[in-house]
Amino acid sequence: MRLSALQPLLLVPIFCGILSVASPGITTNTAGPEMTADAPVHNxxxxxxxxxxxxxxxxxxxxxxxxxxxxxxxxxxxxxxxxxxxxxxxxxxxxxxxxxxxxxxxxxxxxxxxxxxxxxxxxxxxxxxxxxxxxxxxxxxxxxxxxxxxxxxVPLVYGGSKGLVTYNGDSVALKCHTNTHNPQRWLWYKVMENELVALNLSSDSKRYKELSKKGNETNLSITDLSESDSGDYVCKAEFKNVESEGRVHIVVLSYMVPLKVFLVIAGEVAILVAVILVYEFMSKKKQNQEDDKKDYEPMSQLKSEDSSLAEAGTTRQRKA
CATH class of the missing domain: 2.60.40.10 (Immunoglobulins)
Structure with missing residues (x-):
């Protein structure tokens, strides 16, 4: 009888305990300020x-x-x-x-x-x-x-401020550096259709060689250049968790390009010389004509005077 009388009393705390376990979201804490989606969370x-x-x-x-x-x-x-x-x-x-x-x-x-x-x-x-x-x-x-x-x-990477101009078959050395910070490694890329294409800098590469790895400096050698090598080259400095990059622009020309320029200049010089010669010839010819005219006028005047004197003498003889 005593046990049966206590059963309702025992069921109350058990039932309350079950409710508290089944409802973990009910708390008395208030929400704090709203965090942004990209907020850095660190303890x-x-x-x-x-x-x-x-x-x-x-x-x-x-x-x-x-x-x-x-x-x-x-x-x-x-x-x-x-x-x-x-x-x-x-x-x-x-x-x-x-x-x-x-x-x-x-x-x-x-x-x-x-x-x-x-x-x-x-x-x-x-x-x-x-x-x-x-x-x-x-x-x-x-x-x-x-x-x-x-x-x-991030540390600035300095590439070439001016474009490099070279010719088919030549070699070129590209240089990038930072002022004081040494990156963990340097990487080189060629910009092709607005995308970075990594260059093969392995020991068996025939055209690309990294000449030095002097901490804050990198030098890239490219040999046997052709016109297709023209464009932008990106030197990327990788630090522990950040990276920075610089650019170097090169232009590879055919030897015919300076030859064409030379021929154009030579043609322009030849035309200028011809114009000068023609001008001098015409000026000299005009000067000679003016000189001949000046010489002819005194002679005409003398002939006229002689003719007048002869006419006067003839008139006197007739009067006599």
């Missing part, structure tokens, strides 16, 4: 497993011009970007936001606060690939708006 351990760098921008007042700082990235890096704003009033209402390029960064990914006359905001993330480079901008908005921009860049 504290992830952030501190990488080399850490901190970069700061200080802005003096809301009337200050925008500030910019360049940061070169060549490896996976934990970055801490901090913007400071110093104002002259404690009562200002200031909104703080961050943007990556043209995209707004979710507010749950950065922190901000103010202490008296100074505001600061911090954004921490890990640069894992080239998509994480670009401009990161902190924005302080009140009556006016000021910005601080961190420009994350």
């Amino acid at each position: 504290e351990e992830d952030l501190y497993n990488f080399t850490r760098e901190e970069h700061n921008i200080s802005i003096a007042g809301l009337s200050t011009k925008d500030n910019k700082k360049d940061i070169v990235i060549n490896d996976t890096l934990h970055l801490k970007l901090v913007c400071y704003l110093v104002v002259d009033s404690k009562d200002l209402q200031i909104n703080v936001s961050w943007r990556h390029g043209g995209e707004k960064i979710s507010s749950n990914l950065y922190a901000y606060n103010n202490t008296g006359y100074q505001w600061n905001t911090t954004y921490e993330f890990v640069v894992t690939d080239i998509n994480k480079t670009g401009d990161y901008t902190c924005i302080f908005s009140s009556v006016t708006e000021v910005k601080g921009t961190f420009s994350l860049q």
Whole structure:
């Protein structure tokens, strides 16, 4: 009797326990700020497993011009970007936001606060690939708006600034380099129909040879050139998680091209010489004609005078 009397009491907590297991989605937690689809998600351990760098921008007042700082990235890096704003009033209402390029960064990914006359905001993330480079901008908005921009860049690769001109059958050496950063490896491509085609740089390659691998420099030799080798060549520097590239343009000409140019120039020179000779001949002929005319006029005048004198003498004789 006692056991049967206790059965209803025992069933109540068991039934409640079953309900709690069957309904795991019912919680008392409230949802936080909405995250963007491409927001980098890292726990504290992830952030501190990488080399850490901190970069700061200080802005003096809301009337200050925008500030910019360049940061070169060549490896996976934990970055801490901090913007400071110093104002002259404690009562200002200031909104703080961050943007990556043209995209707004979710507010749950950065922190901000103010202490008296100074505001600061911090954004921490890990640069894992080239998509994480670009401009990161902190924005302080009140009556006016000021910005601080961190420009994350890969190391620049310098190729030929001017095109190289060579001829059929010749050889050429293409060069690319970075200023200070040494890539893990260099790769060379030929641009064909807007696509990159990798060049064969193996030891058995007959036409392409990489002459040196001097850390931050690469040299590519191409032999037995033909006109089909004309175009753009891309030198790509691969770092740990980012890459950068430069371009070199070459033009391969047939020997007939300079010969044609020479023949055209020679023809133009010959025509010019002929014109000059004709002009001189005509000028000389005209000059001779003028000289003959000048010589003829005094002789005519003398003959006229002689004739007049003879007529006068004849007249005198008749009068006598």
